[in-house]
Amino acid sequence: MKAFILAKYTSKDLFRDKTNILWIVAVPAGLVVLRNLAAREMLERAFGIAAIVLMFMLIIGCTGVGLAILDMRRSGTFKRILIMPISKTGYFLGMALDLFGKLGIMVGIIFIMMFIYRITIPGSWVDLLIVLLVAVLFSVALGLNYATLSKSVFATIGLGMATGLALFNFADWHSGGRFAGTGLVETIGDHNPVYHLLRMMLGIIFDGAPLGHYHPEVITIFLWIVGLFLTSVALYHWRVEKML
DSSP states (O other): OHHHHHHHHHTHHHHHOHHHHHHHHHHHHHHHHHHHHHOOSHHHHHHHHHHHHHHHHHHHHHHHHHHHHHHHHHHTHHHHHHHSSOOHHHHHHHHHHHHHHHHHHHHHHHHHHHHHTTOOOSSOHHHHHHHHHHHHHHHHHHHHHHHHHOOSHHHHHHHHHHHHHHHHHHHHHHHTTTTTTOTHHHHHHHTOHHHHHHHHHHIIIIIOOOGGGGHHHHHHHHHHHHHHHHHHHHHOOOOHHHHO
C-alpha cells in the first residue's frame, strides 16, 4: 500500500507539466505514423512498430527510473521519503510502478494508433500487449540497477542507452540467425531476455501463436525481473549522506 502511495506522489508531476503530457502522447503517435509510412505490408508494419516500441521502451525504461531517483537526491525529496515508514523494497516498488504506469500509457497510445491504421495480425492483440508490457517491466527493473550504480545524469543515460541498444540489437541479430552455429555467442543469446521477447513477438505477429506456447520464455523473463529488482534493493544505499 505504501508503494502505491509513493507511486501516486511521484506521478503528480505528470499532470502539472504539460510538456510531459505532450511527450507521452506525441512520441508514440509519431513513431507509429513514421513506421506506417515506411512499410507497406501489414505484418511488416505490425512487427516494425512492435520492435520500435520494444527498443524505445527498453531505453526509456533503463534511464527513466535512474533519472527520477537522481532528481529525488538533488531536490531533497529523498529526505522527505525517508521520514515515511517505508522500506527500501517499498520505495523501489513505488518508483517502478510510477514509471511502469507512464510507459504503459505510451504503449496503450501506440495500440490505439495501430487500430486507427487498421493494422491486423494473425495472433492476439492482447497477447502482444502483454508481451510489450512485460518488456516495459523488465526495462524498469534493469533501470533500478543503474539507479544504484550511477551517481550522475550522464552515467545513467549512458548506461541505459548503451545497454538498451546492445540488448535489443544482440537479440535482433540472434533472432535473424546471424549467430547460428557460433557456440558461445549463441548460448549467451539464448539467455538474453530481450531475445525471448522478440521470439514471442515474432510468433504472435507472424504465426498467430498464442502466448500460452511461451511459458518457458515468460518464466525466464520474470526470473530476470525478480533478480534485477532484488539486486537493486540489496545494492541501494539507504542513507541520505550517500545520496547527496
